[in-house]
Amino acid sequence: MEETLSQLESAQESVADRSPRTKKRALALAIAAPLLLGGCELPSFGAFHGVTKTANSTFKLWQGFNVTAIVVGGITLLAMIWAIFAYRAKDKTSIPKQTQYHIPLELTYTIIPIFIVIGLFAATVVVENQVVDEPAPNATINVTAFQWGWKFTYPGHKAVVVGQTTQSPIMVMPENKNVLINLRSTDVIHGFYVPEFNFSRYAQPGLLNTFTFNANKTGMFDAQCTQLCGLYHTLMYFRVNVVSQAKFDAWLRAKDASTTQQEVIDANSAIALENNAGVAVNPTKSNGDGAN
Amino acid sequence: MTDLIERPVSTSDGDNVDHGTETSHHHDHHGPTGIMKWLTSTDHKVIGLSYTVTSLIMMIIGGAFAEIIRAQLVSPTSNLVSFSQYNELFTMHGSVMIYLFVGPFAFAGLANYLIPIQIGAPDMAFPRLNAFSYWLYLTGSITMLSGFLVGGGAANFGWVGYAPLSSAANSPGTGADLWICALLLTGFSAIFSGVNLVATIFYLRAPGMTLFRMPIFTWNMLVTGILILLAFPVLTAGLIMLYCDRHFGTHIYTVQGGGVPLLWQHIFWFWGHPEVYILALPFFGIVTEIFPVFSKKPVFGYRGMVFATLTIAALSLGVWAHHMFTTGAVLLPFFSIMSLLIAVPTGIKMFNWIGTMWGGKVHYSTAMLMSMGFLFTFLIGGITGIFLASPPLDFFTHDTYYVVAHFHSVVMALVMGALAGIYFWAPKMTGHMMHEGIGKIQFWFLFIGTQLFTFPLYLVGLHGMPRRMANYPINPSWQTLNEWGSVGAILIGISMVLFLVNVIYSWKKPVVAGDNPWDGHTLEWFTTSPPPSHNFLSLPPIHSERPTWDYNHPDHLAIEHNHKKQAKKSAKASAASDAS
Ligand code: HEM
Ligand SMILES: [Cu+2]
Ligand SMILES: [Cu+2]
Numbered sequence: 041m042e043e044t045l046s047q048l049e050s051a052q053e054s055v056a057d058r059s060p061r062t063k064k065r066a067l068a069l070a071i072a073a074p075l076l077l078g079g080c081e082l083p084s085f086g087a088f089h090g091v092t093k094t095a096n097s098t099f100k101l102w103q104g105f106n107v108t109a110i111v112v113g114g115i116t117l118l119a120m121i122w123a124i125f126a127y128r129a130k131d132k133t134s135i136p137k138q139t140q141y142h143i144p145l146e147l148t149y150t151i152i153p154i155f156i157v158i159g160l161f162a163a164t165v166v167v168e169n170q171v172v173d174e175p176a177p178n179a180t181i182n183v184t185a186f187q188w189g190w191k192f193t194y195p196g197h198k199a200v201v202v203g204q205t206t207q208s209p210i211m212v213m214p215e216n217k218n219v220l221i222n223l224r225s226t227d228v229i230h231g232f233y234v235p236e237f238n239f240s241r242y243a244q245p246g247l248l249n250t251f252t253f254n255a256n257k258t259g260m261f262d263a264q265c266t267q268l269c270g271l272y273h274t275l276m277y278f279r280v281n282v283v284s285q286a287k288f289d290a291w292l293r294a295k296d297a298s299t300t301q302q303e304v305i306d307a308n309s310a311i312a313l314e315n316n317a318g319v320a321v322n323p324t325k326s327n328g329d330g331a332n
Numbered sequence: 333m334t335d336l337i338e339r340p341v342s343t344s345d346g347d348n349v350d351h352g353t354e355t356s357h358h359h360d361h362h363g364p365t366g367i368m369k370w371l372t373s374t375d376h377k378v379i380g381l382s383y384t385v386t387s388l389i390m391m392i393i394g395g396a397f398a399e400i401i402r403a404q405l406v407s408p409t410s411n412l413v414s415f416s417q418y419n420e421l422f423t424m425h426g427s428v429m430i431y432l433f434v435g436p437f438a439f440a441g442l443a444n445y446l447i448p449i450q451i452g453a454p455d456m457a458f459p460r461l462n463a464f465s466y467w468l469y470l471t472g473s474i475t476m477l478s479g480f481l482v483g484g485g486a487a488n489f490g491w492v493g494y495a496p497l498s499s500a501a502n503s504p505g506t507g508a509d510l511w512i513c514a515l516l517l518t519g520f521s522a523i524f525s526g527v528n529l530v531a532t533i534f535y536l537r538a539p540g541m542t543l544f545r546m547p548i549f550t551w552n553m554l555v556t557g558i559l560i561l562l563a564f565p566v567l568t569a570g571l572i573m574l575y576c577d578r579h580f581g582t583h584i585y586t587v588q589g590g591g592v593p594l595l596w597q598h599i600f601w602f603w604g605h606p607e608v609y610i611l612a613l614p615f616f617g618i619v620t621e622i623f624p625v626f627s628k629k630p631v632f633g634y635r636g637m638v639f640a641t642l643t644i645a646a647l648s649l650g651v652w653a654h655h656m657f658t659t660g661a662v663l664l665p666f667f668s669i670m671s672l673l674i675a676v677p678t679g680i681k682m683f684n685w686i687g688t689m690w691g692g693k694v695h696y697s698t699a700m701l702m703s704m705g706f707l708f709t710f711l712i713g714g715i716t717g718i719f720l721a722s723p724p725l726d727f728f729t730h731d732t733y734y735v736v737a738h739f740h741s742v743v744m745a746l747v748m749g750a751l752a753g754i755y756f757w758a759p760k761m762t763g764h765m766m767h768e769g770i771g772k773i774q775f776w777f778l779f780i781g782t783q784l785f786t787f788p789l790y791l792v793g794l795h796g797m798p799r800r801m802a803n804y805p806i807n808p809s810w811q812t813l814n815e816w817g818s819v820g821a822i823l824i825g826i827s828m829v830l831f832l833v834n835v836i837y838s839w840k841k842p843v844v845a846g847d848n849p850w851d852g853h854t855l856e857w858f859t860t861s862p863p864p865s866h867n868f869l870s871l872p873p874i875h876s877e878r879p880t881w882d883y884n885h886p887d888h889l890a891i892e893h894n895h896k897k898q899a900k901k902s903a904k905a906s907a908a909s910d911a912s
Pocket of ligand 3: 604605608651652654655
């Protein structure tokens with residue numbers, strides 16, 4: 041176990057120096073070492089494989105935890121089932137041996153779990169450091185959550201994307217680039233959650249949250265608010281469109297050109313107005329909900 | 333207390349006939365009866381029963397809300413209830429279940445009834461405070477539910493009431509204020525219960541009942557009481573500040589006035605995580621009483637069990653921010669390792685429960701089936717919880733149905749524990765048996781329903797379905813899993829109906845239980861069913877945590893360290909003190 045730990049430590053160091061190849065190897069090692077299973081093809085256990093670099097490592101961590109859980113849980117379950125069925129009383133009165141302690145056994149099931157926990161924690165720290173890492177960005181997107189929609193702006197550009205509820209505004213971002221997200225909220229707490237990025241983060245009033253995505257697959261991904269934010273929380277959708285760098289540049293240029301000054305002002309004031317007066321800006325409804 | 337010490341500790345056989353006549357004697361001479369007795373009583377048994385019955389009614393109300401929620405979710409665009417009604421429903425479902433059912437049932441209902449009896453005391457330490465505590469709880473419960481009657485409806489910001497959604501600007505309704513007041517009332521009620529539990533257990537134990545001879549249920553209630561005293565005042569303070577923000581112009585949780593919304597989350601979860609164990613420990617205690625009795629063995633690893641409880645309690649005070657990983661504003665590794673470590677003592681408990689059955693003679697009574705159901709369901713809930721202690725895994729499961737499924741595996745295990753406790757102790761409390769046949773059918777509905785309800789929700793959460801969604805129009809692919817979840821919820825509902833049927837049946841066709849129908853281990857099985865006022869006419873000698881068993885089976889004392897000589901020695905020792 042000690043050996044594993046020192047391997048993990050060195051793994052962490054090489055993550056820190058950010059050379060992509062050693063990083064990848066270190067990660068694989070970190071997950072393989074405590075679980076001895078990193079190399080083989082494991083099922084997804086219900087989760088998304090992920091379409092960003094960090095989503096992929098999070099997914100591997102998920103697999104590792106599942107394997108551990110199935111082994112430990114499986115052994116416990118077998119013991120449980122055995123105890124329940126093998127010792128069923130045959131008569132009403134007979135009394136078994138009154139054993140109360142077995143110190144070596146008790147110590148065993150105290151100490152082994154401690155080592156398993158240390159292993160899980162080590163793997164967690166390696167992946168976590170990668171997920172919260174903030175490499176130099178190639179592009180930056182400011183994301184603002186409000187009741188009940190999203191606004192995406194690109195610093196240095198005029199382009200504004202804003203939409204509410206089922207208008208499902210689209211955040212466009214380039215593939216294979218470090219995209220820095222600055223996440224804010226103008227009113228209550230919202231949850232910025234992209235399922236296939238295996239990631240979520242609160243958008244909070246008065247707090248700036250930053251994180252980096254590096255998507256490795258193009259496509260349109262559904263997303264929505266996960267933190268209860270009031271009446272239309274249910275419909276607070278958005279989408280993420282990952283495109284090639286060339287397409288992204290073209291899109292941004294076109295958007296800059298088509299976004300009028302008035303639209304910029306409107307986007308800002310719609311949110312501001314909503315924020316100050318506490319009045320909803322007619323959400324698009326997709327069902328017959330009468331409340332407003 | 334003096335009364336107790338002066339009372340001779342009889343070692344003669346607890347003569348049943350005597351007990352019976354004494355009981356009726358007491359009844360004749362003790363004050364009011366019927367409704368007046370209930371209104372004015374300070375007897376821990378009456379208060380304990382009031383708590384138990386009230387909290388079970390709350391469970392049924394909260395369960396009814398859950399059934400409406402599950403009905404809404406069978407279709408992606410259902411409009412059985414409106415969005416705002418849906419928000420009220422899950423808020424009140426969660427609030428009623430957590431604040432008004434699980435906690436009060438365990439640390440005030442069963443504990444009130446059983447703790448004095450398990451330690452050989454005549455009553456709780458502060459009987460009047462105890463009665464006051466019940467009335468605060470009842471008032472608080474009514475206050476919370478009355479939210480549905482006011483304009484604007486009940487509270488609708490989730491059972492966690494996150495700031496600034498719970499501010500006056502964002503949630504102006506009276507329902508929100510009623511929710512806050514209800515939590516203050518029930519919070520004080522809990523604090524008083526905690527004071528009473530700790531004082532009773534520390535000061536009113538019968539002669540011979542040392543700390544390490546207390547039943548595990550009593551141990552767990554002691555630790556629960558201490559956790560209540562550490563955690564609840566923090567919530568109370570937080571709620572008062574929230575009320576001030578809403579009505580007196582302070583800005584503690586609002587950015588506009590220079591406040592910090594995040595502070596609410598810290599305060600709430602500093603209470604909220606210990607609260608998880610305030611809710612769970614009593615149920616761990618319940619099943620730890622039941623496994624030994626129906627395996628005809630002492631609890632395996634008694635001291636390890638106590639150690640595990642203390643460790644869980646200590647760690648639980650340092651993990652609150654695992655509920656806040658996605659705020660991006662907490663120290664991830666610290667809260668992660670502290671949370672992961674809780675798995676260790678919890679595992680010890682798991683293995684000790686299995687070890688208790690191991691090598692025993694396992695009887696499948698309803699109480700035991702419910703405890704076994706608890707064991708399985710809690711294993712699932714416990715393991716899926718470990719994932720959430722890892723921040724990267726929490727990032728993508730937080731606020732999805734994965735979390736809903738995880739904590740419902742846990743709370744449904746607690747529900748099974750609650751029913752195990754009722755089937756086990758109802759004969760003691762009422763003097764009559766519950767119907768075992770109906771009980772077993774109820775168990776199977778509950779057990780299968782729970783798994784059918786939770787398993788699909790884990791999956792739909794992993795497919796990205798957030799919690800607190802009234803609709804899911806753009807993801808109709810989530811429908812099938814949601815339907816299965818609702819089928820499970822229906823089975824759980826049927827099991828609750830069967831429970832009511834059983835209560836009525838057992839009431840109408842009473843089967844006398846006798847003092848000790850299960851061959852129980854602890855002191856409550858030494859007295860009559862129900863116990864006389866002040867609980868005991870005589871006590872057996874107390875040499876272990878199983879005085880009643882030792883008394884009934886002097887040839888089958890617990891074997892320490894699996895060692896023959898030791899067993900003989902302790903047999904001799906207890907024989908010697910019996911004679912004295
Ligand atoms: C019949 C059994 C039950 C069913 C079918 C059920 C169903 C549900 C569902 C579907 C939700 C999610 C609502 C949503 O996020 O939109 C929920 C939330 C919740 N449930 Fe249950 N539940 C049951 C029993 C319990 C019990 C016994 C407890 C606690 C002891 C409990 C505590 C909670 C809490 C705290 C929430 C979170 C509420 C919130 O998001 O603010 N539930 N329940
Ligand atoms: Cu939301
Ligand atoms: Cu917690």
